[in-house]
Amino acid sequence: MTDKTVLNATHRSLGARMVDFGGWDMPINYGSQIEEHHAVRRDAGMFDVSHMTVIDLQGARTREFLRHLLANSVDKLKVTGKALYSCMLNERGGVIDDLIVYFFDEAHFRLVVNAATRAKDIAWLEQQAKAFEVEVKERPEFAMIAVQGPNARAKVLGLLNENDRPRIEKLGKFSSAAAQGPHGMPLFIARTGYTGEDGFEIIVPTEHAVALWEALAAAGVAPAGLGARDTLRLEAGMNLYGQDMDEDVLPWEANLAWTISLDEGRNFIGRAALELQKAAGVPRVMVGMVLDDKGVLRHGQKVLTANGEGEILSGSFSPTLNKAVAFARIPAGAPGDVRVDIRGREVPVRLVKYPFVRDGKPCEGI
Amino acid sequence: MSEIPGDLKFLKSHEWARVEDDGLVRVGISDHAQSQLGDLVYVELPEVGSDVKAGTGAAVVESVKAASDIYSPISGEIVEINETLSDKPETINEDAYGDGWIFLVRPSDRAELDELLDANEYEELVENEDH
Numbered sequence: 001m002t003d004k005t006v007l008n009a010t011h012r013s014l015g016a017r018m019v020d021f022g023g024w025d026m027p028i029n030y031g032s033q034i035e036e037h038h039a040v041r042r043d044a045g046m047f048d049v050s051h052m053t054v055i056d057l058q059g060a061r062t063r064e065f066l067r068h069l070l071a072n073s074v075d076k077l078k079v080t081g082k083a084l085y086s087c088m089l090n091e092r093g094g095v096i097d098d099l100i101v102y103f104f105d106e107a108h109f110r111l112v113v114n115a116a117t118r119a120k121d122i123a124w125l126e127q128q129a130k131a132f133e134v135e136v137k138e139r140p141e142f143a144m145i146a147v148q149g150p151n152a153r154a155k156v157l158g159l160l161n162e163n164d165r166p167r168i169e170k171l172g173k174f175s176s177a178a179a180q181g182p183h184g185m186p187l188f189i190a191r192t193g194y195t196g197e198d199g200f201e202i203i204v205p206t207e208h209a210v211a212l213w214e215a216l217a218a219a220g221v222a223p224a225g226l227g228a229r230d231t232l233r234l235e236a237g238m239n240l241y242g243q244d245m246d247e248d249v250l251p252w253e254a255n256l257a258w259t260i261s262l263d264e265g266r267n268f269i270g271r272a273a274l275e276l277q278k279a280a281g282v283p284r285v286m287v288g289m290v291l292d293d294k295g296v297l298r299h300g301q302k303v304l305t306a307n308g309e310g311e312i313l314s315g316s317f318s319p320t321l322n323k324a325v326a327f328a329r330i331p332a333g334a335p336g337d338v339r340v341d342i343r344g345r346e347v348p349v350r351l352v353k354y355p356f357v358r359d360g361k362p363c364e365g366i
Numbered sequence: 367m368s369e370i371p372g373d374l375k376f377l378k379s380h381e382w383a384r385v386e387d388d389g390l391v392r393v394g395i396s397d398h399a400q401s402q403l404g405d406l407v408y409v410e411l412p413e414v415g416s417d418v419k420a421g422t423g424a425a426v427v428e429s430v431k432a433a434s435d436i437y438s439p440i441s442g443e444i445v446e447i448n449e450t451l452s453d454k455p456e457t458i459n460e461d462a463y464g465d466g467w468i469f470l471v472r473p474s475d476r477a478e479l480d481e482l483l484d485a486n487e488y489e490e491l492v493e494n495e496d497h
Contacts, residue, residue, distance in 0.1 A: 017404075032459075033430050034405040227404065227430060294408055294452075296428045317407040317430050343426070343433070 005050035006143050006206040010213055014223055021226055022116030024051040029225040036224035037231050037319040040195055041360045044149035045224035046216050051115035054139040054203060055125065058108050065132035066101060066109060068268055069125075071251065073261035077103035081176045083190055087251055087259055088113075088124070089270025093277065094247035095254070097121050098239065100192060102176055112144075112201075114241050128269070142188075143209035147221055148199035148232075150360060155219045156189070156200050159212075181208070182215040194229065196236025196358050234314050234325065237288065237355030243299060244286070244313045244327055250274060252282040253329060284329050286313070288354030290321070290366060295342050297326035297349070304346065306336030320357045321366060327354075370396070370489055371463050375439065375482035377421070378491060382463065383439035383482060391440050391471045391479075395427065397462040398492045403429040406458050409451040412444045412469055420478045425468050427458065436468060440478050446470040 002025045011018065016027035027048065029036060039045045057065065066074040072086035082103050088096045097117045102110040113121045125136045147156050157165050161180035168179050168189055176190035185208035193199045204212050217223065230240070239245055245254035250273065252260075260274065291297050297315035310330030318325045326349075330338070339346040356366050374382040380399035384392045400406065410426040418424040423435040424444070447469045450457055458466035473479075483491065 017401075028431075029404060032405055034407075231430060295410075296408055296433065298433065317428070319430070 003051070005048055006209045007048045007050060007213055010210055011048065011223075016223075016225060019226075021051065022114070024115055026051060027223075027225040028227045030223050033225060033227035033231070034319045036222060036228035039222040040149045040197055040224055040228060040232055041320055041357070042150070044147060044152040044155050044199075044221045045228065046213070046221045047146040047148070047224050047226070047229050048143075048213070049146050049201070050143035050206075050209065052144055053113045053115060053118045053121065054142050054144070055111045055113060055122070056108065056137045056139055057111065057125075057129070057134050058137065059129075059132065059134035060107050061132040062109050062134050063106055065129055065134045067266055068132070069128055070101065071261065071268055071270060071274070072259045073263050073266065074101060074103070074109070075263070076261075077101070079175075080104060081171075083174045083176055083192055085174075085259055087245075087256060088121070089251070089268070089274075090247055091269060091273065092247075093250040093270040093273030095241070095245045095249060095251060095256075096124055096247060098241050098245075098256075098259075100190075102190065116242060141206055142203050143206045144201060144203050145209065145212060145216070146193055146195075146199065146201045146229075147216060148193045148195040148197045150197060152197065152199035152221070153191075155216065155221050156202070158219055159215050160187075181212055183208075183211065185212065187212070194236075194238055195232035196238070196355060197232075197360065230314075231316050231319055234316055234327070235318050235320055235355065235357035239327075240314055249329075250277050250282075252277060253284045253286060255286040255327075281332070283332055284310070285332050286327055286329050287335075288352045288356065289326050289328055289338065289340075289349040290352050290356070291324040291326075291340070291347060291349050293347055295324060295347055297324040297340060297342075302341040303328045303330055303349075304339045304341065305330050307331035307333045312340065318356060320360075321362055325354075325356050325366075370485045372485050374463065374485055374488075375479055376485070376488035376491075377437055377439045377482060379437050381437055381439050383479065385479065386470075389473075389476075390445060391442070391473050392467050393424075393436075393439060393469050393471060394467040395436060395458065395462060396488070396492075400459050400462045400466070403427065403434060404431050405429055406455040409455045409458070409468065411447040411449075411451065414444050414447055416444050418442060418444060418471060420475075420481075427455070427468075438469075438471065439482055440471055440473045441475055442471040442473040444469050445472050
């Protein structure tokens with residue numbers, strides 16, 4: 001049985017090509033994935049991300065619970081509305097999921113987790129939350145629309161209640177707040193995203209989602225499918241769960257060290273395994289690569305290095321750079337000349353520091 | 367979806383073949399196939415002078431999403447390739463049955479053409495696939 005978001009009929013009426021995405025019937029594109037990609041880099045695009053799972057955590061000991069649960073430190077969240085990206089690890093240090101946690105008050109935090117991992121995430125949360133008497137409550141009554149691009153914020157602001165505009169305009173990155181949208185609909189607006197562009201991710205009650213989508217379209221925001229979302233996040237150097245990391249990969253091997261907080265005295269799940277691997281030496285590293293030749297780098301292709309074989313994780317044609325880029329996991333150490341096996345042909349690639357693209361422009365050295 | 371030209375013959379794997387006046391066979395992919403693949407970004411063309419065998423891979427098209435083998439509908443020798451596609455692979459998205467042709471074959475066994483689907487049969491195949 002395939003799940004449908006409340007915007008399903010809207011996507012179909014726009015002529016979207018629909019695909020199964022983690023059990024959800026979602027739009028991959030509305031005609032041209034490349035044009036949708038450019039719309040986000042150059043102006044403003046919107047994605048239906050209602051398949052993602054919104055979970056509220058409530059109880060007096062919620063912060064204490066999250067200190068135990070997450071590899072990043074929720075102690076960085078001090079101001080109401082502030083958000084944090086974190087991994088949730090198993091005891092072996094493997095990544096169960098990556099997520100965003102929002103701080104409302106000491107007794108109420110919100111998580112947004114991936115769609116494909118929903119069931120196992122909730123089972124894990126409930127199991128871990130018991131000892132802290134924290135209630136884990138899924139919020140299926142919400143839809144979510146990501147509005148991204150250099151003009152995204154301005155276009156959203158124009159739809160808000162006048163009284164809310166100055167406050168939402170001043171919202172810092174990785175901060176969120178409530179505001180009234182068209183016809184007074186209640187919105188939860190976060191200045192976050194998965195494209196490398198500025199913008200908002202908006203949580204809206206399902207009964208208002210179609211009206212919000214239509215108001216955004218009327219304001220000149222282009223519908224964009226999950227295909228464009230994937231190339232945008234790859235260019236922006238952002239990991240995709242299941243492709244770039246999973247339960248058998250430690251964050252050190254997935255360029256997620258920046259999300260790990262080994263703060264004094266905080267015994268989070270997976271910490272011992274992380275420290276052990278760090279002390280022993282991390283065997284594999286995640287690198288960015290560019291293919292200057294013709295062809296496309298894709299998930300699963302073999303990578304040949306001086307230290308042995310690796311594998312392409314996320315790989316695609318980059319519409320902004322007009323060539324293929326990828327993340328790969330390869331053995332640690334100086335890799336020498338790196339080649340990728342593309343259908344039996346060994347093609348030289350260039351290792352680069354990523355992100356590949358930020359704020360509409362190729363990064364230096366790409 | 368654009369009309370399927372009546373003079374084309376098809377493989378089930380969505381390649382078309384058109385017999386030209388000089389007896390050579392032009393090959394491309396269907397409009398349905400290009401729309402399923404999405405924006406094409408790279409085409410790997412065969413070499414002129416190489417031999418192809420009916421029903422086996424002769425070229426590769428890559429969209430943002432995936433790489434797909436292009437099977438030749440007929441055996442023979444490649445006599446021309448569509449060089450435009452090296453720089454403008456999107457020509458296939460724009461005009462799958464015209465400017466987006468991929469290669470031209472001098473057939474070694476014209477009887478193979480009888481094995482292919484005609485335009486009506488192909489249309490039926492596509493309609494059934496959509497359900």
